[in-house]
Amino acid sequence: MPEATSVGTDWRLLGCAYVQFFVNNDRTNQRLLESHPFDLSASLGRLAFTVTEEVFFPNVFGVETHSSYRVVDQLRRRNPDFGAAWVRRVRYRRQGLGLTMRPIHRSRHVAADIARMLCSSWAHQHNADEPGVLVCDIVPAMLEDLRSALCHQSEHPTDP
Template sequence: MPEALSVGTDWRLLGCAYVKFLATRDELNQLLLERNPFDLSVSMGRLAFAVTEEVFFPRVFGVDTCCSYRAVDTLRRHDPAFGAAWVQRSRYRRQGLGLGLTLRPVRRSRHVAADVARMLCFSWAHEHRPDGPSALACDIIPTMLTDLCTMLRHLGGHPTDP
């Protein structure tokens, strides 16, 4: 754990681990990450923002991160689901930047982790369009998180500090 919390760590990857622990009900590892509640809250905000930008918006709404502001604003005004997701994205960004004080950071982190899991499941369902309940969420989420972690590593960029 101390190595994971050192400077130069990509905190979004810690968020991925936390979501995976919640989805698979690995309570021991979940509690280990909850030891630093404010850092966990920031890492979950950063992960949720990345999932929104890189997975949820492109797959569900067809909005790429390089899309023009006018197209995004038009979609935000005309599609209530996209507007609500856009507001959530803003909250995740503030949480990821560590702006504002979270009174219950562990509770907030668990809520955001559940949001991330829902976004991943909804993105998967939107892309694959299953006829019935073909897979359980706890089977889909770890696979999608592994793919997401691989994508985050390849995106490059600078590691984030809390």
């Protein structure tokens, strides 16, 4: 993907597209993005890291990105769910930086993790435990909100 290395590219947008194709079972477009495994792995890692810090931690655990290290470390030690999410966050950060090469099945796993984090965040935000709410209904809307936050209306994200 040589054209994707332009200056204005936000790699998380590629991750948003892949997660949406994954949730909607759009196999054709999903396989197209999987033809560039390193780019896909890095973009999913960056998106997962962003979702963890900007959406999941604040909505589910009440931890903001500007919280002190002491607060985060105490929560990590007291709450095993937060501790596990913190370990995944570190893994996503390494993957987003390109320090770990992930095969396609790992990228699919990360896409499923992103969908789960978005659904869990939505459920905590809306205090809903409704079994009738489907992942395929919530995730695309939340991904659209993420895309609009990542893109500026004045410029196209892939312009050099």
